[in-house]
Amino acid sequence: MNVPLLDVNAQNHPIAEELRAAFDGVLETGRFIMGAEVEQFEAELAEFLGVKHAIGVSSGTDAILLALMALGIGQGDEVICPSFTFFATAGCIARTGATPVFCDCHPDTFNIDFASAEQCLSDKTKAIIPVHLFGQSVDMDACAAFAEKHELKVIEDTAQSLGAKFGDRSCGAMSEFGTYSFFPSKNLGGLGDGGLLVTQDDELADIAIKMRNHGMHPRYYHQMVGGNFRLDALQAALLRVKFSHYADYTRQRQENAAYYKEQLKDLEGVILPVEQDGYEHIWNQFTLRVEHGQRDALKEHLTENGIGCEIYYPVPMHQQQCFAHLESLQRTSLKVTDELASNVLSIPVYPELNRDQQDAVIAALKSFNA
Template sequence: MSVPLLDVNAQNRPLEAELKDVFAKVLATGRFILGEEVEAFERECAQYIGAKHAISISSGTDAILVALMALEIGAGDEVLCPSFTFFATAGCISRSGAVPVFCDVREDDFTIDLAAAAKLITPKTKAIMPVHLFGQCCDMDAIRAFADEHKLIVIEDAAQSIGATFKGVQCGNFGEVACFSFFPSKNLGGFGDGGLVTTNNDALAEKILKLRNHGMHPRYYHQMVGGNFRMDALQCALLRVKLRHLDSYAEGRARNAAWYAANLPLPEGCKAPAALENRGHVWNQFTLRIAGEGRRDAFKQHLAERGIGCEIYYPVPLHQQECFADLPASDCPVSEALSREVLSIPVYPELVQAQLDEVALAVAAFAS
């Protein structure tokens, strides 16, 4: 039995009738840009996350970009960010005109290492962008204290972690802004690209609303230069259906992660991920760490030959990407080690027991 890394149809098929009904209703309205569905989705997201404002954006990447624009981060500024994360984190910093300053990450949760970040502070440092990686929040007490000490803006990259909590508070409430993604592989997976920015600052929310629509308010009057960062009304309407099931999706992922933790026969030198104290993990990925030269790649090939979906997130840390070769050298040994050793296996909520057993059998065959 093959087991895919992710099966979006297994999640969407049970909702097919409702999704088609929603599509038909939006089609009948003829209102495809902004409007009631967008506003309703934003209200429901704000309520779910617990933030005062939630603003839908065209993608998770654009959510980061528009947040940087709203905070007036640009040329001459530096932004601290982890090297071990998806490219959009640093790519958007660079696109804003600012400089991404790559920090190493922690061994326990793969999130930004503040001890490393402290050594990189300069008079140009304006913000820090912690990433809640693979579905687990950073230590936001430590990050807020660090930011306050150094007078830094906090931008949460929560693309992978909607619903994740730190000390009972959902991510999206700790920074000046937070950015989410609804890419189909995310816990709240859409039907194309989509994103969200949350903030508890009224003035910042108003500015982001203008920036996402070419800086326009009122119509054809532009107070600032923005962009077309609008999320489609149809996408919002379809995601409203799935948002009602998000907690059950998270429960399914947590159930599968717990089963792995209790039953997966890990090879020697292989370490399973764990939810740390005070963290409500939503398990966007279940990422193993396989030590030993070449063993991760051998393990990946072994699983692939047995039909077990797996993926390397991420094979090259950001400080080693070719497009950043002109930046000062970065000292990120943990990020480099992780890029050689990590491998994510299926954890999506619709996995059935026979599929979990199949994954375990394949892992056991490598271990032996």
């Protein structure tokens, strides 16, 4: 049996009529940039996340960039972020003219290690970007204490963790800004690019809203330089349809993850992902750690058996060629990140995955070196 790593059509096709109706509604209005659909989507997400301000933007990457710009991060500043993350986290820092400074992560949760972050500090450090990786929250009490101690701004990269919780608080809602992605592979995936920026701060929201539209307010008057970070009305309308099903998507991912953990608990040579007590994990990825240098062999075995799998991430940020010139690379050891890059492997966990498909994944894993 062939099992893809992700099947977006398995999610979109059953609600095709709802999606087409949303498309027709936008087509009928003739309002394709911003407008009522965006405003309604923002209101729904603000309520869901428990934030005062939710600002629809063009992508998760642009959400991070906009947050940095709104906080005034730029040339001469340094921003700490984990090396074990998707490129957008670090790339956006560099795009502002600031310098990304990479810290290590915990081997069990894959999330930022604040002891490592301590080694990254300098008198130029202005902010930190914790990444809620693979659907599970960073320890945000530790983050808040670290940021307060060193007088840093915090931007939560929540691209993979919409609806994940730290205690009773939503990821992305606990700092100056939270950023989200609606790339089609995300738990709430659009039919194209889209993102969200959230904040509890009225002043920061006002700045971000203006910057989203070239810094313009009122029309043709520019108090600041922004960008074109607007969310299309069509994407907002389609996302609203999918958001109405989001609780079911999350429940199904959590059930699939629980089934894997039960069925694979005795599998030798593989370390299963950890779900911390008091955290709500939403399982954007189900990521194994493969021991004894067998990751690539296991990946080849799964692929030969028709099982979709992927390495997130094979090349961490501190090893990327575009950052090779950074003097800050010498500040701290990134031993855990290097180890994870050599042994992680993600397997299918998407909501529409059925038990027969999961059993095929499990059988393929158990047959490796059997």
